Amino acid sequence: MSSPSLLSSQSTASRKDKSSAMVPDDFMWQGYSALETQWRVERLLSRYVACIDDDNLEEWPSFFTQDACSYEIITRENVERGLPLTLVFCTSQGMLADRIVSLREANIYPQRWYRHIVSNVLIQAVAEDHLEVQSHYVVLQTRRNGQTSIFSAGKYKDRIVLQADELRFAEKRVVVDTHSIDTLLVSPI
Amino acid sequence: MSSQCTGNYTGKAPAVWPAKVNQIPKEVFGDAALFEEELKTIFYGDCWHIVGHFAEVPNVGDFKTFDLGRVPLLISRGKNNQVRVFYNTCTHRGNQLEVATSGNRKEFECPYHRWLFSLEGALTACPGSKEFAPDFKQENFGLMEVKSAQFMGLIFVTMGKNTPPLTEWLGEIVPPTLSTLLGGDGRLKLLGYQKVRYDSNWKGYNDNDGYHAPMLHTAFRLLNWQGGTTGFQRMTKNGHVVFEAELKAIQNNGFVNDPSLVEFKGSDPARGSRIVQLFPATVMVKHLDIINLRFAIARSHDVTEVHYAYFAHEDDSEELVQHRIRQGSNLLGPCGMISMEDAAIFQRIHIGNQTPGFAEFQKGVTSLMEVPMDVKQNDETGNLPRWEHYRKVMGFKREGEK
Ligand code: FES
Ligand SMILES: [Fe+2]
Numbered sequence: 001m002s003s004p005s006l007l008s009s010q011s012t013a014s015r016k017d018k019s020s021a022m023v024p025d026d027f028m029w030q031g032y033s034a035l036e037t038q039w040r041v042e043r044l045l046s047r048y049v050a051c052i053d054d055d056n057l058e059e060w061p062s063f064f065t066q067d068a069c070s071y072e073i074i075t076r077e078n079v080e081r082g083l084p085l086t087l088v089f090c091t092s093q094g095m096l097a098d099r100i101v102s103l104r105e106a107n108i109y110p111q112r113w114y115r116h117i118v119s120n121v122l123i124q125a126v127a128e129d130h131l132e133v134q135s136h137y138v139v140l141q142t143r144r145n146g147q148t149s150i151f152s153a154g155k156y157k158d159r160i161v162l163q164a165d166e167l168r169f170a171e172k173r174v175v176v177d178t179h180s181i182d183t184l185l186v187s188p189i
Numbered sequence: 190m191s192s193q194c195t196g197n198y199t200g201k202a203p204a205v206w207p208a209k210v211n212q213i214p215k216e217v218f219g220d221a222a223l224f225e226e227e228l229k230t231i232f233y234g235d236c237w238h239i240v241g242h243f244a245e246v247p248n249v250g251d252f253k254t255f256d257l258g259r260v261p262l263l264i265s266r267g268k269n270n271q272v273r274v275f276y277n278t279c280t281h282r283g284n285q286l287e288v289a290t291s292g293n294r295k296e297f298e299c300p301y302h303r304w305l306f307s308l309e310g311a312l313t314a315c316p317g318s319k320e321f322a323p324d325f326k327q328e329n330f331g332l333m334e335v336k337s338a339q340f341m342g343l344i345f346v347t348m349g350k351n352t353p354p355l356t357e358w359l360g361e362i363v364p365p366t367l368s369t370l371l372g373g374d375g376r377l378k379l380l381g382y383q384k385v386r387y388d389s390n391w392k393g394y395n396d397n398d399g400y401h402a403p404m405l406h407t408a409f410r411l412l413n414w415q416g417g418t419t420g421f422q423r424m425t426k427n428g429h430v431v432f433e434a435e436l437k438a439i440q441n442n443g444f445v446n447d448p449s450l451v452e453f454k455g456s457d458p459a460r461g462s463r464i465v466q467l468f469p470a471t472v473m474v475k476h477l478d479i480i481n482l483r484f485a486i487a488r489s490h491d492v493t494e495v496h497y498a499y500f501a502h503e504d505d506s507e508e509l510v511q512h513r514i515r516q517g518s519n520l521l522g523p524c525g526m527i528s529m530e531d532a533a534i535f536q537r538i539h540i541g542n543q544t545p546g547f548a549e550f551q552k553g554v555t556s557l558m559e560v561p562m563d564v565k566q567n568d569e570t571g572n573l574p575r576w577e578h579y580r581k582v583m584g585f586k587r588e589g590e591k
Contacts, residue, residue: 073524078381081291085381085499089518094446101444102526106407109533180494181385184532185524 027126030162041133041160042121044167049116049137052188057103060188061096065163070171071096073189075179076154087176087185099188109186113142114151116189130170131160137174139189141182152178152189198545206580208588209557212547213576218390219543223583224490230583231469232258232487235349237358239471240264242482243272243342244377244500250293250308256486257346262335263287263297264344267309272339274346275310275332286332297332306332341368341375343482360425363465366433370463370475372456372502377480380514383497385523389535391470391487392579394495396538397531398569399432400552405534408527411444412451420462420566428468428578430571436461436476450519453477454512456502468575478509479516491539497522 029037048063050056064071074086090096117138125132134157141151159171174189202216202223217223232238240255246266253264254277261277263286279286279299286297286306296313297306305314310332318327337346338355345355352358359367371377387394399422403409417435424430436453445451453461456478463475470485470493480500488494499517501510519525523532542548553568555561560577561570580587 075382075384077290077384081381083379083381084514085383086514086518087383087524089515091515092447095450095519098445098447098450099526101446102408106411107526108405108407108530110536179382179384181383181523183385183387183523183536184529186529 023123023126029126029131037126037131038121038123040167041123041131044160044169045118045121045135045156048169049118053113053115057100057187060100061093063169064093064096064172065161065168065170066093069093069096069169070173071169071188072172073174073176073185075176077179079175087181088188103186107186109184111144112151114187115140115142118156129161131158133158133160137189149182150178151182152176152185154178154189196545198543200543202585205586205588207547210560210573210577211550211554211557211570213549215542215544215546215548218393218539219490221490224390224487226583227487228258231579233260233348234582235347235352236469236582237338237345237347237352237355237467238469239343239467239482239484240274240346241344241484242377242379242498242500243339243344243375244379245291245498246272247379248293250295251291252287252289252294252297252308253291254287254289255484257348258487260348261285262346263332265297265308265310267307269309271309272337272344273310274335274337274344276335278333279304279306280312280330280332281315304330310334340364341371342377343367343371343375358427359467360427360429362423362425362431363429363467366431366463367465367473369457369460370465370473370480372480372500376503377500378503378505378510380499380501380510380517382499383522383524385495385497385532386488387493387495387532387535388491389493389539390490391485391493393538393542394485394493394535395466395470395472395575396572397472397534398552398572399564399567400569401534403567405530406528407530412527413444416462416566420460422564422566422568422571424562424564424571424574426562426574426578428575430464430466430575432462432464432466432566432571433460434462434566450515451477452512454509456505456509456513466575468578474521476521477516478513479521480513481517481521493535 025034027034051059071090072086073088078085118135121135123131123133134155136155139152140148142148154176157173158169160167161170202220203214206214238257240262241253241264245253246264249266249268251266255262263275263277266272277286281302281304284299284301286299303316307313312327312330335346337344415437417437420434422432461477465473472483474481482498484496486494501513520527523529550569553564553570560573564570
């Protein structure tokens, strides 16, 4: 069971991410050039992970759209098997806020520092009102004994919109390679 | 005043336990040599172990791999829809046969020398067999089957020679609650997994009690969840525990911004909470609309891996399935906002018990000399019959016992 999930070729093939299509170099989106859009997306992602790593979690829900939004952490193992169950699944800003209230007031968990590294930010689709963006992430955790290890590796699949002059996540899907969780998962990724 | 410590921490489980039934020698959690004995006596011995559910391999050709201690297993659904459990090893030179955690095959092929096995375990091809040893007979080299039995689709295995029949082993208390937990008939549909590694001994993982829930899980209080008064906790002499509580529907008291998550759609309206804990290491729960089977692997004296598998019932409406997915994805388990504390405790129990003395049960203890069989919903004594059974199985004596 500890060996990596090598799923039957049938099911894996049918659920492969077809993500290699390129968007043109010179698109315009919401009045921004392609370069500026890329820069704004990267800045959004950097601010998002800084919010988590610097423990400003009360602000975390505001990175999502106000009306309808979706935040999901799901294992790659479940995705490739076509299984819908997730690790975290929030469908409103209220649910995002509830996660944080619960983390602050109710949950007991070992104190750890998390540090996100985000890279390979790739705009995969440009629609009139949204962008589809994939990026890779690694979360390092530093335990109380001072040792650092990799807590989670995976990718973000984001649907990003412009709302009140800010880029926000209408959908954020975290697909986790590391499906064997070390003890528990309390902070957002 | 601080208490006086009487013994030294030896790291080795003592052969003789105290006469008081509520005292567990702490060394049983951290003793690596004891773990090897437990593998032989319990995990490879005369006990039944739950390794999966039929719903994880719903179609012909579906398989799942799992470990019992260190022994790799292969669960396969054959052509006549029969589910069999094999040792996950090629009968030639012992190569691990299947490496995926799950999938669908027409047959199992060992890549080493390309021996081929049917879904039912027969050896169907073995290249070059004309030059095999004179006593080689193809029909003798089918996959090795592990003795298995099922209860409403739950797959049990045993490697012991003297394991009692499954019905006897389950006893009378377990089946009614277990069948309701499994949707009444076990016709389940797999929704997915959450898998976790605890830095904890399997007995610490398994020692959650009726006392802790309203204490440890602050969210229960914040949500104003009521356990109710008609619940019960019942135990068998061979270490199983059955727990039921009303877990009344929540009055939203403003703690949650989005109460839709904690609604009880009442797929099983009589009880909000049912828990069946089977010796040695399986926990199965139904909380609100969540059906969750926890397949545990005792990896070592200090690591326990648990696969939390979530299910819907085959007859559920699409709406109920979605609700079960939402609840399963948010409430319980290692990422669940109302009970992830258990995970933190498993680790701390393991660290904290590497100290002198005893882990001592209090809540509900009425006699120090007799293992309680009659306990209340929120007592921790429901775990003592399991400890007593464990002690006897492992051959530990009690003080004064011959
Ligand atoms: S070990 Fe499997 S074919 Fe030789
Ligand atoms: Fe708990």
